[in-house]
Amino acid sequence: MAGSWTPDGFILDLDGTVYAGSRPIDGAAETIGYLRSRGKRVVFLSNRGNISRRMCRERLAAMGIPCEAEDIILTSSVVARYLREHEPDARVWVLGEQGLRDELALHGVRFAVRPQDADRLVVTLHETLTYAELNDAFRAVRAGARIIATNRDKTFPGEDGESIDVGAVLAALEHATGVAADVVVGKPSPAMARAALDRLGLPPERCLIVGDSPGSDIALGKRAGIRTALVLSGSVTREEAEAMAPAERPDWMLDSLADLRRLLEEMER
Template sequence: MGQSLKYRGYVFDLDGTIYLGDQLLPGASETISRLRENDARVLFLTNKPIDRREAYAEKLSRLGIPTSPDEVINSSMVAAQYLSQQMPGARVYVIGEKSLIDELADVNLTLATDSSNTDLVLISLDRTLTYEKLHFAYHAIKSGARVMATNPDLVCPMPDDEIIDAGAIVAAVEALIRRPLDLIIGKPSRVMIQVLLDRLDLPPETCLMTGDRIETDIKMGHLAGMGTAL
């Protein structure tokens, strides 16, 4: 017989909340199983933009939490969805990795090759960041391109350390252009909140957001009107 749950929907961050690297955190699998057994809606939400939803679902399943891509929302997917609706056909210069570029290609956005003919600079986690990429982005923005980012995180947790995330690149670009970015798409933005609430299809007050970062996970939960757990 199922247990009575306080919430109907449960949203979990991934890195640092469900797993670190290739290791589930203690109790993660049991918690998800118990929620599903009691017919709760469970979704996973990550700002990490270096893999597609399918890869995150496969990883969770491999680690012992069976998951479909439809149960995962990540910032690169949300960015592609948002830009396809708000800037269809835009020429986009990406500071980011292949998975993000593939997401943009899937919605028919064009990769910019000329800094004077660029509609948008999109900043993301990029482990191949170079001087040339920053140079192109700077001159594209000077020429009138808008500038956005997939997520604001400065670092991403790993099992033994942290890796530099999109927020560090955002800080460099904002210093260059001497103004804030036009939009950050991932947690805790209203863009990400709307995608999450649409996917949950539940009143926000009946849902709980669980994560390891106050400035993204918990802030987003509060902005969305959800319960939160750190």
């Protein structure tokens, strides 16, 4: 692409890009350190909604990637901000884990005492989901709660392989209740792009988004006018990436985040 263009801001996906479960992707920490040494701005953008920014910051620090909590944009924090700004009086019932509850509480979101008292059902990834919890969520919607979801991803790249994500649970609730989620905040939504660009303090044309998901990361970049790099360390193979429709293809394709330094050096020649 683009002759002398080089990005000043980098929006990095987490699962499958920076790490896989508790294991960092080879070269990720070194690449992020290199970007920072060049004065580049870096934010992390993830559809994870079952963890808080504090939890994510601690995970990254353990991998040798220090950062401020404000540099981490998760669907848990974006959904919390949405509720605070647009529905401050809503009482919510959560189908999710403690990380989401922590982020909601940090933003002053109110919790319903019983499912039938909820104005909103917030749905996110729940890795220890029980039938009783799913049924409570079902009953909240039956009693009138509207559904807000962190994302619709079907799967995510875990440490031991591909794992089921929020989309399947959300589909089950929508099917059982006949009620569709009216708000989904995760990538590729404009809300996630705005949050990342606001933190970077840069316009979209000066940024590059790097991620492993064509449907989330690359689609977000296409919609927001942000150039894109797809890494093959997560959810797609090279064959799958090369079979993408021309309009959906990334601007660059990398084996992993470790190749980003080489790409940046090529841009600057």
